[in-house]
Amino acid sequence: MKYVIMSAGADAAHPRPVTDAAGDLVPLAEQDRSRWRGDLIAEGVTLLGQALPHGPVGRYQLQAAIAAVHAEAPTVEATDWLQISILYDMLNRVAPTPFVTLNQAVAVAMAHGPDLGLALLHPLLADPAMRRHHRLHAVRAHLLELVGDPAAAAAHYRTAARLTDSLPEQRYLNRRLARLRQQHPGS
Structure with missing residues (x-):
């Protein structure tokens, strides 16, 4: 099903x-x-x-x-x-699994606000394997952008783009980073 x-x-x-x-x-x-x-x-x-x-x-x-x-x-x-x-x-x-928690953080952020989603992501940052996974950084970047922290969001978009092997995902993340920099010079 x-x-x-x-x-x-x-x-x-x-x-x-x-x-x-x-x-x-x-x-x-x-x-x-x-x-x-x-x-x-x-x-x-x-x-x-x-x-x-x-x-x-x-x-x-x-x-x-x-x-x-x-x-x-x-x-x-x-x-x-x-x-x-x-x-x-x-x-x-x-x-x-860490990925269930990652997806849960997105859903919680959409339902209850990005601060609560970020709180769910925090423990994942302590997991070395997750710290090396681009999706954790991409989600964190998006949620940081939503809470109004463009500098931290930019850092996580850069990390996510560097960690993924997928060219479409790299291009997408780099576009998000460029848009963020355009809206918030210096981020």
């Missing part, structure tokens, strides 16, 4: 980069959701609804539920971020 929802255009549990015709990264907020496969989303949501009442809810059901909430929202703004943050909290109890 998660596969069906993922194939439709949204993979909330393990996002894979979506690129445009030029090979540039298209973040979830900028994706044309009218191009997502509504038929597969509906099928996945139906399968999820049939599976949830039968037995304990585990990792895969929670990942599918997160993907479904993303996929059913017509826009990022209309996404039920509170529900997603609750689902990530449950997932973190069932199958805790």
